[in-house]
Amino acid sequence: AMINVIITEKLYDVDFIEKYTSGFNRLKTHIRQFTPEWAEKITWVNANDIRKLARKFAEIKGAGIYQGTCTQDQTANGTQNSRAFAILQVITGNINNPGGWVISPRLPLGNVGMKVEGEPLGADRYPLFYEVWGRKSPYGVVTCVPENIPEHLKAFLVVGGNPLLSMADSNAFRDAFNKLDLLVVHDLYMTETAEAAHYVLPACTHLEKWGVAYTYNVCHCLPYLMLRKKVIEPLGECWSEWKLYTELSKKLGMADKFPWKTEEELISFELEPTGLTFKQLLEEKPEGAYYQEKKYGMEEAKFSTPTKKIEIYSDALAQVGFDPLPTYLEPHRSPFSSPDLLVQYPLILSTGIRNSYYTHSQFRDVAALKENNPEPHAELNPATAKQYEVSNGDNIIIETNRGQVRMKAALDERVAEGVVLVPHGWSGERNANLLTDTKCREPIMGYPEMKSLLCSVRRA
Template sequence: PNFFSVESVCYRMRIRVRQMTFGRYPVEEMDSNLYILWGHNPDQSDFPLKFSLKKNLDKGAKLVVIDPKRIPIADRADMYLRIRPGTDGALALAMMNVIITENLYDKEFIEQHTFGFEKLVPHVQKYTPEWAEEITWVAAEDIRKLARLFANTKGASIFQGTCTHDQTANGTQNSRAFSVLQAITGNINVPGGWVTSPPPRLGSVGLGVEGDPVGSDQYPLFFEMWGKKSPYGVVTVVPESIPEKLKAFLVAGGNPLVSMPDSNAFRDSFRKLDLLVVHDLFMTETAKEAHYVLPACSHLEKWGVAYTYNVCHCLPFIMLRKKCIEPLYESWSEWKFFTELGKRLGLEDKFPWKSEEEMVSYELAPSGFSFDTLLNEKPEGVLYSPKSYERKEGLFRSPSGRIEIYSEAFEKVGFDPLPTFLEPERGPKRGKKEFLEKYPLILSTGSRNLYYTHSQHRNVEALRKLYPEPMVEISPSTAKRFDIENGDDVIIETNRGIVKMRAGVDERVADGVVLVPHGWAGDANANLLTDVQCREPIMGYPDMKSLMCSIRRA
């Protein structure tokens, strides 16, 4: 069997890369001396950081915003850099060039805790700020200024936007570059930097997956690391794997026909399945294509464990998600559904728990916090681990026991062991002339909205009144070029399809860039524009942030 989740296109790349580099997963602290918001907009998508950032700016912390759109918090920034979508890796490499050329790196930390720095030094010589300026739209002097500010600040953090850098042609190497920048400046395990902290210890209620999932042969670093195999399949190979390799799909609490790249390709392939079952609260676009739709409970109707997985700004937080009411009507929780399915498949011994409470108790047991403790004594949740800035020998659990600036894991499977840069496959520098004439604008999908989360909440009437329809954002210059007025109905087109939206003309958006929100269904579905064949070469993530498109009045 194959297993997929949102991590097949979201966030897992970043986790994987940091684990390969550090042997653990370091995360950004909320209280920094220098915040680099790199494609990240906490006002719309990260409220814990939003409040901490503004508090620390009032105390004198510095802020840099790197984004093709001048987001509101950039008005308080020490530097705002308007970057071309998909070129973040080039900027990061140029920063390394400056830091190394000007001897701004943390020599003691590098000597004690890193592997391969001596190979990085000649590698970055060609990545000058002038080279990066031609690619990124960021002035060479601004690159130098940023590199110096970052290297000279202890307690500095790069805050990556969720998927902003993953869903590009250079996704894996972007995360590698950010990791190396944090390492060579010594901004690891210092207050305000990236901090290693363990995830909660929880009992596993899942089973190992036998065999190799689809995509594991094409993208081995996504699947296996240092002999440890992941259960995840590479979701971008799903359409081409149906019906030969994949014949049935069970979708629990997801809407892949909207959230996965290239909705047309997914829809066409799903129609070739022998069986499609959806377990959900809502009749989603995917559910409408299913052979069977089974009603699911909401979070208010089931027990569970809520925890941060330590990806949320080094907050080692865990709490019990309390069941408030009994399941309504014919709805079942995931626990009940999969338990009953397992029994009918003759797998009773794999589902030993007699109730949800018993299963949650089993899951909590290794954490040191019991079901009763979290229910009655700590209903607000607890911090399961103290914060630590230790840098002791053996802390970094990579094969070398150090932070791997030079990654032999990458080298082993044929990829550059040092950070590199790859232009978007169908971007303005690599696209063919005829293609670029037809699609002259840079498309970036997935911009966040305060009122909705991904494809959720558009059925909430109060929220829909606040933001009733999707708007594509373009600059006044782009609007004038294509004879578009603010509020016009427009058509955005790529080589994969078209969407219809209302135009939002905004001077904060970079010229030549089209920002399309995601999560909307129907003819406003952004993934009608994306291409499942346009993939990042190392881990197979789709390019959804730096494609090419055209725009015209409807």
């Protein structure tokens, strides 16, 4: 709807669009249907407020949308939401300028992956991610897991993850994992997934192994990397991932596929395309180094598209049968798409809200953090709480057609009326993914719909 306003009122950056984009005229025709009034019915945001925001966004050079982590992709419209955000940035000329979206050069690491015959699980169902990135979307793979056990999946190795807690529909995953011939977990802790495994292997901490830290995991998309140094030798029987895969490849008669004799040798191989060496990072650049200069401006901007421009109209999407311009798809579980569920589950549920104490399911064993945040709180508007006779701090039950959880109520005026926000990463009867459904997926990339479900609330 914001794109509609900017185009209708001719607030877009004509020069930028002409020089660096393709498909804008198709967008102009397509976007007419998505008016602020149309958006108001879905979002409950006043149409005039949408117009004001669109005008302000178009007026400011250096405007930027901070998408956050999984705020808009874990929905029925994940890919198209992200494309709509990008188009807003593009048509206002806020690309590679201070305040706007800045293109960060991708770190060119040596590929340690092993080639296998055939395509990975789910590549036929969600082909675009695999074609664009050369690997399968983790969401697309993992959400396909329950329906492929035991016919196509017999064994599962989980390294540093906890899918029984972190992936959508914990009940479906647990049922599926119980049918595996073999489940092995390599981790620091006895997680929910480890408890269900046939074998649990002790893993190293980051202080017991060498590594490379870069982009998303440390440097927040800066073209910067650093060597993560080993401080002590692994304690007890703990192994690093490198040692696990090395020894496993030997036992499988595939040692030639994983030939690096030490972690240092493996990291040196990974670093080769960057022009930096293990020795440089260790001795000359212990604080890290830029592997490429990051510049404002579009003079050196390159796009790996057929037109060599920013493609507003996506031929790649069209070729695999999806809308080449952003469209809206009603979630699988919503007041409009599931009116039969609305009587029993009249509230809109969004799972996965964050807090500053924990990261996903980590750190809940740290006493100081646990003291400050000992239990999860579901957030709802005071008016919604009053409707269901819920007071701040009450124990409540949140329920969907997949299951229920118990949490404390936290009343907050900032939460829209009729909406319930539930944190993730907690275990047992407080696990938010007891509420989610692995069959409700975004059609392009396979994202589970964790942000758009129907629920009910009652006092425990």
